[in-house]
Amino acid sequence: MSQVLLALERALDARHPGWAEDDAVVRAAQAQSEAFTADETARRTRPMRGLDLLAYLAYFAPRGIAAAARILPAALDVGQPRRIVDWGAGVGTASLVAASCSDARLVLIDAQRAALDVAAALLAPLDVELGASLPPGLGAGDTLLLSFSFAEMVHSQSFAQVTDPLRHAARRGAQLVLIDAGDRKSARPVQQLRDLLVDDDVAIAAPCPHRDPCPALVRERDWCHTRVPRNLTPRLAAFAERVGRDADVMACAYLVTQPRPGAADDDRPPVRVLSRPKVEKGRVRVPVCGPAGVRFLQAKRRDKAATKCVRNLDRGDRPDVDPATARGDTIHVDDAVETAPKGRFP
Ligand SMILES: C[S@@+](CC[C@H](N)C(=O)[O-])C[C@H]1O[C@@H](n2cnc3c(N)ncnc32)[C@H](O)[C@@H]1O
Structure with missing residues (x-):
């Protein structure tokens, strides 16, 4: 995945050669990070321009890349999609990883057009489709990918507004891949969607493939998360250290479904x-x-x-x-x- 991170560094160098040492970029990343933890239910990605864009690329995008690098290759191997629709794609963080491990056509959807333009530049020369809303007719052959966007969406709209199109697509045979932050407010909605999908008879590929309700939802204080290595390049690691968040691993929540009709069912016990x-x-x-x-x-x-x-x-x-x-x-x-x-x- 270092190639993807190096592409990110090149994009940062082209926009602002001194980004790694610029205190203003560090402060913007700290402010975004503090806003994120201060009020988890009011999370909104700041408009991606100026310092906020640089801070996103230097600090948050590597986080998305690390999580996608750990989860997406196996997920796309299960899904074998012809098209990957990255909903809440932002600057294309997860799409960059998808492009490195799949030949599927990429469609990037985001409410922020400026972020999508940055994504298109990062993904060039790949010809990708950009849009503001989900394309109609999602179903078999599609993987619907949400990287660090699902929790933000469900906390700013109603849960059903976001999950209905996902459930509809999954029932029509699309694969869902959700990756999000590993805190309680981000992870529980992922697990709530999992239970709805099980009720819809959609098979879960990961994390837990059994067909019973998620036990982490029984007590309000619990949630399920995993840990993935951040594997930062030396410059991105130095930047994260200046931001004050330089842990080698990070927590994230995720969900991967089997497409329907699916790849052969995994016949190992669902444990x-x-x-x-x-x-x-x-x-x-x-x-x-x-x-x-x-x-x-x-x-x-x-x-x-x-x-x-x-x-x-x-x-x-x-x-x-x-x-x-x-x-x-x-x-x-x-x-x-x-x-x-x-x-x-x-
Ligand atoms: C934290 S960013 C994640 C970006 C990228 N997927 C990543 O992993 O780095 C969340 C993105 O979701 C987008 N977003 C939030 N609500 C949305 C909606 N209802 N429709 C489309 N995009 C939305 C925001 O504009 C933002 O770009």
């Missing part, structure tokens, strides 16, 4: 690892999300092969275990478990 395993006295345990909610996969230390497998599990892995064998909240493993393909989705 997904939620975090790194914990080694405890005499056993190793890891939480998994599956039918009927969160359970623990557990191996006794005396079962060496099982212990090794459970210890090697990581967030996003899909171990080949049968959740129906759970006793209480625990699925006991006493032999090696398969987890292929490892870490496809985070």
Whole structure:
């Protein structure tokens, strides 16, 4: 993904050669970041022009690129789209990643025309379609991509206004790929949409492929998120450090559906690892999300092969275990478990 980040740096250099050291750009990024965390329900991307545009390109776009780079290749492999419609595309952050891993035609939709013009320049010489509203007739062959735009939309319009066209497209066979920030106010709407899609009989490819309600929605204070590496270039990392947000990993929420009629259904059990395993006295345990909610996969230390497998599990892995064998909240493993393909989705 470094090629995409280098293209971003070149665009920044062309617009403002001193961007990386300019305190005014740093302050604009800090102001945008503070506004984002101060009132999560009133999130609105600032008009992308002047310092705000530079701050977006230097600080926020790399975040979108990192998340898309971790999720999109596997998602598009599942979706195999002929057309990718990037809704809330902004400066084209996720489309840049999509273009690097798919030949599908790109359609970028955003309320800010100026942002789309920046996107078209970043994506050149690719010939992309730009628009202000979703094209009609979305369905089979389309992937509808929302990168860091879904939460902003549902908090500025009604939930149904945003989710109805998504559900309609999914029922007509389109694939949905949503990527958003990993805080509670951004992540819960993604999980609420997941439950509606399951009711609509749309298959979930990731993060949790089971067909039961998302257990993270039971308590208002919970939400589901994952972590992805930011993998910044040295200049973008130095800029993030000046902004005061230089963590190597970031939290994000995401949802990927199977298109319908879909690629072959994944026949592994619908169980997904939620975090790194914990080694405890005499056993190793890891939480998994599956039918009927969160359970623990557990191996006794005396079962060496099982212990090794459970210890090697990581967030996003899909171990080949049968959740129906759970006793209480625990699925006991006493032999090696398969987890292929490892870490496809985070
Ligand atoms: C945080 S930016 C994300 C941009 C880009 N997808 C990314 O990952 O960097 C959110 C974008 O959603 C756009 N947006 C918000 N509400 C919208 C709507 N109802 N229709 C189209 N675009 C919208 C904003 O203009 C903004 O460009």
